[in-house]
Amino acid sequence: MTQVFTTLQWSDLWFLLEGAWKTIQISVVSILIGTLLGMVFGWLMSLKNRALTFGVMAVLDVFRSVPLLIQLILFDSFIAIAGFPMPAFWSGTIVLIIYTASLVAVVVQSGIEAVPVGLRNAARCLGLSYWQEMRHVTAPVGLRTAFPSWLGVALATIKDSALVSAIGYVELLRASQILNTRTQESVKIMLIVGLIYFAISYPLSRMGARYEQRQKS
Amino acid sequence: MIVLENLRKSFGELEVLKGINLTVDNGEVVSLIGASGSGKSTLLYCINALESIHAGKVTVDGIDVHAKGTDINKLRQKLGTVFQQWNSFPHLTALENVALAPRVVTKKSRKEAQEIAEKQLVHVGLGDKLNHYPSQLSGGQQQRLAIARALAMEPKYMLFDEATSALDPELVGEVLDIMRLLASEGMTMIVVTHEMSFARDVSDRVAFFKQGVLAEIGPPEQVMTNPQDPDLQRFLSTIG
Numbered sequence: 029m030t031q032v033f034t035t036l037q038w039s040d041l042w043f044l045l046e047g048a049w050k051t052i053q054i055s056v057v058s059i060l061i062g063t064l065l066g067m068v069f070g071w072l073m074s075l076k077n078r079a080l081t082f083g084v085m086a087v088l089d090v091f092r093s094v095p096l097l098i099q100l101i102l103f104d105s106f107i108a109i110a111g112f113p114m115p116a117f118w119s120g121t122i123v124l125i126i127y128t129a130s131l132v133a134v135v136v137q138s139g140i141e142a143v144p145v146g147l148r149n150a151a152r153c154l155g156l157s158y159w160q161e162m163r164h165v166t167a168p169v170g171l172r173t174a175f176p177s178w179l180g181v182a183l184a185t186i187k188d189s190a191l192v193s194a195i196g197y198v199e200l201l202r203a204s205q206i207l208n209t210r211t212q213e214s215v216k217i218m219l220i221v222g223l224i225y226f227a228i229s230y231p232l233s234r235m236g237a238r239y240e241q242r243q244k245s
Numbered sequence: 246m247i248v249l250e251n252l253r254k255s256f257g258e259l260e261v262l263k264g265i266n267l268t269v270d271n272g273e274v275v276s277l278i279g280a281s282g283s284g285k286s287t288l289l290y291c292i293n294a295l296e297s298i299h300a301g302k303v304t305v306d307g308i309d310v311h312a313k314g315t316d317i318n319k320l321r322q323k324l325g326t327v328f329q330q331w332n333s334f335p336h337l338t339a340l341e342n343v344a345l346a347p348r349v350v351t352k353k354s355r356k357e358a359q360e361i362a363e364k365q366l367v368h369v370g371l372g373d374k375l376n377h378y379p380s381q382l383s384g385g386q387q388q389r390l391a392i393a394r395a396l397a398m399e400p401k402y403m404l405f406d407e408a409t410s411a412l413d414p415e416l417v418g419e420v421l422d423i424m425r426l427l428a429s430e431g432m433t434m435i436v437v438t439h440e441m442s443f444a445r446d447v448s449d450r451v452a453f454f455k456q457g458v459l460a461e462i463g464p465p466e467q468v469m470t471n472p473q474d475p476d477l478q479r480f481l482s483t484i485g
């Protein structure tokens with residue numbers, strides 16, 4: 029025990045928490061902007077315009093199927109070569125935003141398509157315009173359906189943000205690796221890191237559970 | 246007044262409406278009967294522009310429904326539509342279901358919209374269900390909710406597309422009663438129905454559809470008790 033405290037110090041915990049704060053920043057920005065973008069893409073794909081759907085799908089499929097790690101490294105190298113270097117936070121977050129958006133798009137598309145056509149027609153027959161119907165019927169009904177899947181995407185984004193460490197950004201995982209190398213206390217550190225990830229994700233999971241409870245009642 | 250002039254409509258190769266002429270006067274109740282697939286629903290949807298048309302003309306109070314410059318959202322406020330499926334908005338209470346269009350479309354205040362909604366819900370006998378969600382209502386109640394929702398826009402015309410066909414038999418009566426009530430209040434109605442007693446008792450005229458053609462039309466006592474068209478005779482004898 030004594031040995032632990034000599035190598036792993038309280039200041040190291042602070043170091044980890046700083047990493048956690050950066051993980052939160054990356055995640056929140058990626059989830060927020062990725063969700064907004066994903067809603068636009070999802071809506072475009074729901075328009076039943078073959079060419080449009082095909083085009084958007086093709087692009088998003090690339091982002092969905094190439095491993096995030098590879099996307100991060102490629103994008104980071106590319107902007108460096110192209111002469112637009114940017115801080116690792118932003119190059120990492122941009123990639124994560126697009127990746128999140130490509131996942132959210134599918135969730136939103138299926139949410140919109142889950143709204144019965146009859147429901148939408150009924151609203152239009154009352155005199156609601158396309159956008160009024162969208163805002164007051166399709167969005168609330170469809171997004172409710174999509175919410176549990178969206179939550180899954182959001183939780184995955186938090187976990188995937190760890191990959192941004194690969195391009196040198198010191199978020200939670202990278203911080204723990206640095207400590208590992210120095211202290212060789214990897215099990216303890218990973219335990220702490222695991223707990224921190226859990227603490228970050230827990231509010232979201234709770235939200236999902238509460239939501240499902242409400243749906244049942 | 247709703248006027249259909251030589252209305253034609255196709256789905257791909259299939260011509261569903263083959264030149265329909267029909268004038269529905271204010272205060273009139275016209276029932277559309279005919280075999281499945283004869284084009285009754287399509288006709289209604291051509292009137293409220295849920296479907297486009299290929300030839301001919303539909304006018305509502307002199308306004309060309311399918312003309313380029315027509316404000317269809319405005320026109321639809323005159324045309325209440327009730328479908329076979331009641332299509333209640335599941336995320337809204339009965340009161341909110343009915344208040345939505347007055348609030349969003351005609352920009353009534355929240356309070357005003359709720360007053361309108363409550364009045365219409367009472368009208369259809371749902372005065373005690375204002376704060377129920379659709380999932381807490383029976384099919385018949387939801388269909389009456391759909392009628393109240395349409396009435397809240399103070400439409401001049403009501404279009405019914407087999408409003409009772411999806412209901413359990415014991416719930417059909419309560420919806421037909423509301424439709425009778427509307428007819429007695431002088432509402433102009435076009436009613437697609439398989440309820441022959443409703444067509445006979447309530448309509449001013451009954452129109453028989455046969456493969457996209459208006460084969461016979463007239464007062465119910467003529468069309469239903471003394472049909473000329475052999476297909477209509479067969480149709481009436483099978484449907485009872």
Ligand SMILES: Nc1ncnc2c1ncn2[C@@H]1O[C@H](COP(=O)(O)OP(=O)(O)OP(=O)(O)O)[C@@H](O)[C@H]1O
Binds near residue numbers: 261282284286287288
């Ligand atoms: N969106 C569509 N696309 C292709 N064909 C259609 C479409 N809607 C209707 N049809 C076809 O048009 C014909 C007329 O349909 P319609 O729904 O108007 O008949 P209906 O008289 O209302 O029948 P029912 O009593 O079964 O409701 C049918 O053959 C139907 O298959």
Ligand SMILES: [Mg+2]
Binds near residue numbers: 287406407
């Ligand atoms: Mg029909």
